[in-house]
Amino acid sequence: MAACHQPAATTHLSGKAGADNPAAAAEAATAPAIGANPILPGDFPDPSVVQVGNTYWATATSSNWGPVFPLLRSSNLGRWELVGHVFPDKLPAWADYYFWAPEISQEGNKTYVYYTAHKRGGNLAVGVASADRPEGPYTDHGPLVGQPDGSIDGFPMRDEQGRLYLIWKEDGNSINQPTPIWAQPINETRTALVGEKRELFRNNSATWEGNLVEGVAMVRHDGYFYAFYAGAGCCGAGCTYATGVARAKSLLGPWEKYARNPVLTSNDAWKCPGHGTVVEYKGHSYLLHHAYAARGQQYVGRQGVLSEFTWTADGWPEFRGGSTPIAPAAAQAQSFTDEFSGQKLQPVWQWPVEQRPIATLRSGQLHLQARPDHAGAALGHSTTAPDYTATTTLLNPADLPAGCRAGLAAHGDPDNVLALVARGNKIALIQTQKGQTTTLAEAPLPAVKTVQLRVQTHQGNRFTFAWSPDSGTTWQPLPADGAAVDGSFLPPWDRGVRVGVLAHGPASATAVFERFTLTDAL
CATH class of the missing domain: 2.60.120.200 (Jelly Rolls)
Incomplete structure (x- = not known):
């Protein structure tokens, strides 16, 4: 599940679907019908999704367009209704622009949205807002962390002892520096970080990650924490984005990056897939992430794409389609x-x-x-x-x-x-x-x-x-x-x-x- 949920381990058939693995092929054939990609047509970068009861809720980057952070509702992950926004009228008092990467999560009877924005007179910072129901209204609690180089892509996660942490990226690439992924405890009211921050991992510029890693989303599966993350260049005609995964027995590490990264790459239909959250539907695992449609690319924007994955025998996620997002079905005019x-x-x-x-x-x-x-x-x-x-x-x-x-x-x-x-x-x-x-x-x-x-x-x-x-x-x-x-x-x-x-x-x-x-x- 998304955000700070820790779903019970699920059993999935492993390996690629195909003639050499008929069991996996049979599982793929019985995947629930969801709908054609993009499931969020239009400009919905950095999508996040959480299940609340029988309903799925999603949001996405709005950047310098208002109203800030769309709120979408679905019963089946395939058909979504825009029902409002996290900040429909007034901006948070501390922020002025660059409203990025909202992460929607549910714990108990509260909905939380962790988000990035540019701090007035400062740099990028991670803030949080909460509501008594997913559709709002939301109360903003202000910024949690804003390092001199910028802090973005906040994600909440509980460790193996149940202690709540904020995971985020230090935006070092903005000044040609590495991009550490940090974890630091956060109080239960979600109003302040406490204790000391710890680095989980950072980009390796000699690999596909290039000058950055970002957009971390975590889940637990079979005794491991898994961090799905994006690397390289996110945006525009020259984008190089792709998705990798790392895992650890303990939230604070040590973290091991998958030797076969990146696990999600471009294909003929979708370019530069990355930055999403994991969600389950009828026993199947998906990553809701963004990608550019190959035709139209930056003019339409980064659209919400759902890609299914299974778990391999050695405990790593493997995406259907040979490490590429699911190709779109017949185009549907909007x-x-x-x-x-x-x-x-x-x-x-x-x-x-x-x-x-x-x-x-x-x-x-x-x-x-x-x-x-x-x-x-x-x-x-x-x-x-x-x-x-x-x-x-x-x-x-x-x-x-x-x-x-x-x-x-x-x-x-x-x-x-x-x-x-x-x-x-x-x-x-x-x-x-x-x-x-x-x-x-x-x-x-x-x-x-x-x-x-x-x-x-x-x-x-x-x-x-x-x-x-x-x-x-x-x-x-x-x-x-x-x-x-x-x-x-x-x-x-x-x-x-x-x-x-x-x-x-x-x-x-x-x-x-x-x-x-x-x-x-x-």
Whole structure:
């Protein structure tokens, strides 16, 4: 089980499934039907999962997008519902950005989320929040550890005597130093570390681990503690991430790394698998981790992937598929429509974590107050495929005041955006790159009550834009020749692209939108 649970040892058939091991092949054939990977489509890095009763709860990195740390619920590990966030409204008082690696755990009647964030005026630190039920509300208890080089990836674990420890990584790679994995006792209220910290193991730069090990998740099995961990480069087009495992009889060691590491590597379907937690379902063992889909990769982001493993005769985990994540089944198109008919925004909407927009819903309309900084007030939706179409309707574009622009956008971060906007009496295609805004094309905008806006994306980074003055009867491309715009600059190193709406200008201005749709094109 995830987090500080210590499940009873389970018996699994060992070895690879195949002609040389018919027993393992039979076991694989009877694995419960869960669903196609990714089980968490979209940008869900560093996923964590825990079982509470008959329900599974998961969360993941939100980085510099708010609201912070999604909370997802499932009865079968395959179909998930986004039900809220750990910090839906206010950020923890001590932190400002880089909300990474939440680890959700359950002990007794309490749910705990250990997480990483950037400390205001400091460096990365590990904090903890708790709730009386998995869906919250959560109370933050502040940072537990924040070393000068940064501390990340907190994980709770009880030792063989039942004493509670916090496991974490010292972020030495940020200054070209090694990355020790530490363990230190934590009090039962989860408010402070006590005693002395002990190093469990660190990266070996001469191996596949390269300049780091991180993302440790532990379980106990047949008298051993097992640490699943990630190594090498996590993110972007040049990622080299993979997953290894180490074990020890005692939590404090000595720790032995598996001679056949890495146990989970890239294949033709999934790239750079790593950073997850172990979970059991109907007697089978899985690692819920992230990986890039080979097609679309960094533009979609690191998605939640479930990979099954068994235990070998000599007591090491072995993943199905020859050390690779399970390949996806037939691709399933995702589709989202928001009629803005509720009382508040649906939980799928995201915004730059330090620049929460002022948005209200009234009579089936989204009213978005403009911002004058960066690319403006932004609301985005995670993308789930490299090819998709998004549309929205902007109401009364001629009523936008001078100096205001509003429309449909592909968001990388607040300073990297592609947008089709109305401004004055024109429709314009604008690019904001590293904070510098350029007009790529524009056309006269007739005096209409509404204008429909559309973006279509191919391979994650080729964007074509069009607009319609007549409710979608005819579409006019911008630029007029329909040429695609290169959006390769959009995603930051650790995030995928979002698509949504924006409004830039004085805070006295408000843009009004109707109906937003986002549909994968497979």
